[in-house]
Amino acid sequence: MELIDELKTKMIxxxxxxxxxxxxxxxxxxxxxxEGLGLDSIDVLELIVLLDRxxxxxxxxxxLGKEIFTSVRTMADxxxxxxxx
Amino acid sequence: xxxRITHSxxxxxxxxxxxxxxxxxxxEGESFLTSLYHAASIEYPKFFxxxxxxxxxxxxxxxxxxxxxxxxxxxxxxRAILLFNRNSSWNADTTFQQTxxxxxxxYPSPAVFVYTLPNIVTGExxxxxxxxxxxxxxxxxxxxxxxxxxxxxxxxLDPATTSVLAGWVEAISEDDFEAFLTITEGY
Amino acid sequence: MIVRKIGESMITPLGFSVEExxxxxxxxxxALRLYEHCWNMPFPCQLxxxxxxxxxxxxxxxxxLPRLPSPACTRFEKLSLLSAVKAVRQSGIDPKSxxxxxxxxxxxxxxxxxxxxxxxxxxxxxxxxxQLLADYFGNPNTPITVSNAxxxxxxxxxxxxxxxxxxxxxxxxxxxxxxxxxxxxxxxQSLRALSVEQCHPFSDSRKGLNLGEAAAAVVxxxxxxxxxxxxxxxxxxxxxxxxxxxSGPSRTGEGSYxxxxxxxxxxxxxxxDLACLNVHGTATLYNDEMEAVxxxxxxxxSVPVNALKGYYGHTLGAxxxxxxxxxxxxxxxxxxPATRGFEGLGVSVPLQVSAETMKTSQRSFVKLxxxxxxxxxxxxxxx
Numbered sequence: 001m002e003l004i005d006e007l008k009t010k011m012i013x014x015x016x017x018x019x020x021x022x023x024x025x026x027x028x029x030x031x032x033x034x035e036g037l038g039l040d041s042i043d044v045l046e047l048i049v050l051l052d053r054x055x056x057x058x059x060x061x062x063x064l065g066k067e068i069f070t071s072v073r074t075m076a077d078x079x080x081x082x083x084x085x
Numbered sequence: 086x087x088x089r090i091t092h093s094x095x096x097x098x099x100x101x102x103x104x105x106x107x108x109x110x111x112x113e114g115e116s117f118l119t120s121l122y123h124a125a126s127i128e129y130p131k132f133f134x135x136x137x138x139x140x141x142x143x144x145x146x147x148x149x150x151x152x153x154x155x156x157x158x159x160x161x162x163x164r165a166i167l168l169f170n171r172n173s174s175w176n177a178d179t180t181f182q183q184t185x186x187x188x189x190x191x192y193p194s195p196a197v198f199v200y201t202l203p204n205i206v207t208g209e210x211x212x213x214x215x216x217x218x219x220x221x222x223x224x225x226x227x228x229x230x231x232x233x234x235x236x237x238x239x240x241x242l243d244p245a246t247t248s249v250l251a252g253w254v255e256a257i258s259e260d261d262f263e264a265f266l267t268i269t270e271g272y
Numbered sequence: 273m274i275v276r277k278i279g280e281s282m283i284t285p286l287g288f289s290v291e292e293x294x295x296x297x298x299x300x301x302x303a304l305r306l307y308e309h310c311w312n313m314p315f316p317c318q319l320x321x322x323x324x325x326x327x328x329x330x331x332x333x334x335x336x337l338p339r340l341p342s343p344a345c346t347r348f349e350k351l352s353l354l355s356a357v358k359a360v361r362q363s364g365i366d367p368k369s370x371x372x373x374x375x376x377x378x379x380x381x382x383x384x385x386x387x388x389x390x391x392x393x394x395x396x397x398x399x400x401x402x403q404l405l406a407d408y409f410g411n412p413n414t415p416i417t418v419s420n421a422x423x424x425x426x427x428x429x430x431x432x433x434x435x436x437x438x439x440x441x442x443x444x445x446x447x448x449x450x451x452x453x454x455x456x457x458x459x460x461q462s463l464r465a466l467s468v469e470q471c472h473p474f475s476d477s478r479k480g481l482n483l484g485e486a487a488a489a490v491v492x493x494x495x496x497x498x499x500x501x502x503x504x505x506x507x508x509x510x511x512x513x514x515x516x517x518x519s520g521p522s523r524t525g526e527g528s529y530x531x532x533x534x535x536x537x538x539x540x541x542x543x544x545d546l547a548c549l550n551v552h553g554t555a556t557l558y559n560d561e562m563e564a565v566x567x568x569x570x571x572x573x574s575v576p577v578n579a580l581k582g583y584y585g586h587t588l589g590a591x592x593x594x595x596x597x598x599x600x601x602x603x604x605x606x607x608x609p610a611t612r613g614f615e616g617l618g619v620s621v622p623l624q625v626s627a628e629t630m631k632t633s634q635r636s637f638v639k640l641x642x643x644x645x646x647x648x649x650x651x652x653x654x655x
Contacts, residue, residue: 015196018119018133038130041520045195045464053192062464162512162530173381173397173419178455182386185458191314198459199519199644202379204420208645211513217530220513220647221427224399224417232414239434243510245534 004076011072014050015043027072036071044069051075056084086241088271091248094149096121096141096264103152116259118144125151129213136177136200138256139209142168145264146210146250153268158215163247165219165240166207168266169233170255173203173224206254216250219243228253241271275436277504278443279363279491280597281355284484284584285322288330289358294601297609298629302583304470304482311454317466319452320484320585322351330354339408348382348451349401351487356405356447359489363443367409371442373435374415376402376449377428378589381417384453398589405447413441421643422552423511424448425592426651429490430509436494443494448593449487456588457483463519471555473579473611474564474625476618481554484585488594504600507541507636507652510534514646521558525566527648528640532570535638539652546575547634548608548626550599552641553579554586555613559642564619566640566648575638578626582612592649596639600653608632 008022017037030036031043039047044065051057057079059065068078095102098117101110112120121144122132132143150157177200184194199205204222211220219240225232233251240249252266282289285303286296296303303320310319324347331350334357337343345353356374360367367374381398385391394400402415418428425448432444450456460466460483467480492506512530514522522528536542549572551563567573580595587594602609608630617623636654 016134018130040517042196042199042463045462049192049194049462053190160515166513171397171399172393173399175393175396178383178386178396181459182455185454186387188312191458193458193462195459195462195464198462201383201455201459202419202421202644204643204645204647205518207420208513208518208647211515211646212517215515217513217515217526219511220645221418221420221511222645223431224397224402224419225414226399226403229414232416235440236416236431239431239438239440242434242438243534244538245510 003080004072007072007076010050010054014046015039025072029071031069031071051079055079057082086271088241088269090267091270092149092152093267094145096145098260098262101148103148135209137259137262138174138176138203138254139200139206141256141262141264142206142254143209143213145254145266149266149268150214160215160217162217163245164216165243165246165249166210166216167221167236167240167249167251168207169223169225169253170203171225171227172255172257174201176256176258177201210250218246237269247271273437274495274497275433275492275506276495276501277490278493279359280489281358281362282488282594282597283322283351283355284486285320286583290597290601293598297583297598300610300612302470302612303484304585310457313454313458315461316468317457317461318468318470318482318585320482321452322485334358346382346385348449349404351449351451352376352401352405352447353408355449355487355489356445359491360409360445363491365443365491367411367445370412372411373413373441373444374402374406374411375428375432375444375446376405376415376417377424377446377592378417378450379419379421379424380450380456383455384451386455420647421645422588422591423641423643423647423649424589426509426639426641426649427511429506429592429651430511432492433506433509436492444492445489446492446593447487447489448590450485450588450590452483452485465556467555470613471581472613472615473553473555473581474560474617474619474623475615477615478555478557478560478618481556481581482585484587486584486587486590486594488590488597490593490597502655504653504655507539507654508535509649509651511647511649514648516646518646519644521562521642523562525562525569527646528563528566528642529569531648531650532566532572532640535650535652536570541636541652543572543575545634545636547603547632547637548576548578550595550637550639551577551579553581553611555581561619562642563640564621564623567623568621573622574624576608576624576626576630578609578611580609592641596653599637599639603632603635603637606631606633
């Protein structure tokens, strides 16, 4: 659970999701598309940088990102399984 | 062809003037640009993702187009966007440079890099307003009304263009920016 | 009144004149090289870089150093000055005349200065370099710099065209230049836009673009129209915005389609008149697809399409000038250059990509470019 909150906080900062708090983000909700957070292709790339810098996870193929960045929950699972720092 | 300026906005880090009248603004606990965003009841979360140059140009254009009073967000290809400054995307450039300066902490930021082109602000205004017309960004060695006026005249040489949203937008830092935008109609 | 070309120059790793560059392209030589750790960056990439010693030698030979405020010039300043000097000399114009305007096209100018300990802020912007050019030639007019992302080189020529047609000036010197640096390369890498292989425009196998550095300059002049004039003329130019996304091209090719439509309508040209469409063809997944859709929508699918990025990479602010001049030179020889790197069509609509060098008897072409900020440019040229 801690990791989920940490990710939410870091996402808000990295993606400039101004006027949002971690509580506003549903960990199961889709990050992309109209009904979710509405993130776009640049946001995915920025999230890849975030995972690299913070958790030492290198994602070479951005297409993999689609599955990893489905929701905060899937991101947290991936980070927990693959983090090197 | 003749032309006339129909509306103008002057924005600095402390003041906003719309059509020559100062807009009073109480700033409490947030930046001037964010206050102006809220005061105009704008709902456009992408604003917070913009770099400083785009924020300044965006806010100035919002007040300008609201002053014009026409129905907003109607797709159009008859209005050109033509912006000018001296220092290009200085603020985003220096921010991006910080992400690559240290070889030990080499994490170039894609979200910052996309703003290291001065014309992105013209794109932001075009997207917001569904303007498919001409968009261009010109750098001048110094602010020159004459050079800008000549360039606005030239923009009307595109037969599709009947009005030009034009002006000077410079953004060095949070406490050093200015925008002077006008709508010029041809007739 | 017509607007015709009276001078040109080109500085690339493949040669320091237009003709040399054309010969290299004819031989399918590429300036792209694989660098494992260019400037100590932690990733390999293909770049087209002009060797320092060649640039310095040409600069010392062609540019009169006493006319500069300081002989210590950056690579970007050297590229800009060198290409301007060569084009102005060939044109025979008096660059001191108040009837001459200098127009620079650059995306990032002296941005490499930002990595220095003490940054000379005044000098970073290309507007400073444009003034350096005007001062070098003793030109009294305020020079303009177009910085409209990757379409800058065509926008700069469009500005020149309008200046001349409207009588604001009699001649315009358009210089397109960008020098590569860690700033630019790391930026494109962060967008995952770079291919570690040499690029494959319009192909199934395309994985992204390569970056290159170059300078190219062209002098346009306003002249009376007469039937025997065989110089290259600019017929029309247009810029349109996708109004869609700041970095992703429109899936419907909206801006490019509209720019093409405007240029065809104004020039009176149609598919049957065109030797080729010299397109952007960066070899990113989305750019090439977008251009193909726009070309198809504009009823130009029967026209040979070619792209030059396989020879030079994407030369940013130089691209719009370099690619126009090289296409003109090729058509002077009755040829449409091959699209180096093309490996079989990988876009959703039919397109006549020139895989090999082709003969042509046509003397007109359309140039297409697109850039971040959703901007798209098209221009038509004929002789």
